[in-house]
Amino acid sequence: MHPDGVALVQLGARQHPPRLLNTHFESCAPQDRPAVLRQTVRALHLNGAPCVCVLAPGMAGVLRVEAPDVPPDEIRAAVRWRVKDMLEFHVDDAVLDVFDVPGQKVRGPGRVMYVVAARRALVEAQIEAVHGAGLQLTAIDIPEMAQRNVAAALPDDAGGVAMLSLGARAGLITLTQGGTLYLARSLEFGYADLNAAERGTAAREQLVLEVQRSLDYYESHFSQPPIGSSVLAPTEEAVDGLAEAMGDGLAVPVRGLALDELVAADQAPPARDQARCLAALGGALRSEARVL
CATH class of the missing domain: 3.30.1490 (Dna Ligase; domain 1)
Known part of the structure; x- marks a missing residue:
């Protein structure tokens, strides 16, 4: 579930890397999510398909x-x-x-x-929405673990990944290594704040500080080598120079997330759709099967 609607990702089974078959985002009010999900499943002929439901941030x-x-x-x-x-x-x-x-x-x-x-x-309502759409629920996940799944599928995973995703007014930092989530921190600002003329510079400095604090906490609390790289997920609106600014302020290399590191696709969706569907992709990449 996306904060502003419903995001859906379908991956091909038993392929490595998995093939991206569908990405779909439909904007709607929270109360309309069950109906929109039902319509999307019908339109994409997904009735009976297995599904991991990722709760929206804040749920x-x-x-x-x-x-x-x-x-x-x-x-x-x-x-x-x-x-x-x-x-x-x-x-x-x-x-x-x-x-x-x-x-x-x-x-x-x-x-x-x-x-x-x-x-x-709230959880029971999500279960009802998935079942009502005709999908087979295999697990309910949260954004933090969905982002962990994305990081765990990257080649950087063995050396540790600090991944950053940004919504308009919120964000999420996760620190993972070897498929394990060590730290997750929510941010109360997002790409709209970074792009704002009146406070964009201060917001970028604050973002670098929050990532560095997360890296410092990891190194001081866990018996693991330092995180090897920082990966920026696509954003719905471009933030010019963000990777460069973070690279200048952090001791780890910073790069953007490339979809072809995770899945095989005949044509990559636009960055805006990749951003909207990131959590759904993380849910689709989940290997564990458990409902809360």
Whole structure:
């Protein structure tokens, strides 16, 4: 689900790299997403196809908590008590998922893990929308993990990737290595702020600072080599000179994301559509199969 509508990506099965068969974006209000998804599935003849649904930004929160010292089969129950005062809604109304972060320098007490929390009613509405469209739901994912999937498919993954995606007024930084998500940070500004005449320079400086802070946190908290590269996802509107500005301010090389690193396509979609469909592409690249 895109903040401004519905984005859909279809990949060919059992191919490496996977073949890009369809990308589609339809702008709509949030309440119209189920109907638009249903119409899109019908138009593209996708009834019965397997589907990973990626929640729109803000539908779920990613919380960092101290890992409870309990057996694995008791982690979810222990975490539920840990996060109950961190949520904006009652914990009984929440759907929670957890994922560990390996390679931390801290052992025992103080070790952290990530908790994904979403309102149960919201998740159930997304499940109903997918089923109502005639798709076979295999998993529900979040933007942070979808972006992880994209980074994990890059040749840079073995050396570590700092990936940046920007919406109009928000953004997301993820740090991954070897297919593992180590850090995800949301930004409260986006490409519209970087392009604004009155504060574009300050916003670009702030962006470089936020990426550098993320890299510093990674190096200080995880027993891993430094991140090897920074990759910029396409944006719906071009931000001239962004890669160069970030390259000047960071100690890692910075480059743009090339679609042909991820999929085979007869013709690459325009950068605007690539940006709109990035999370959907990450969902399609997912290898795990689990619903929240």
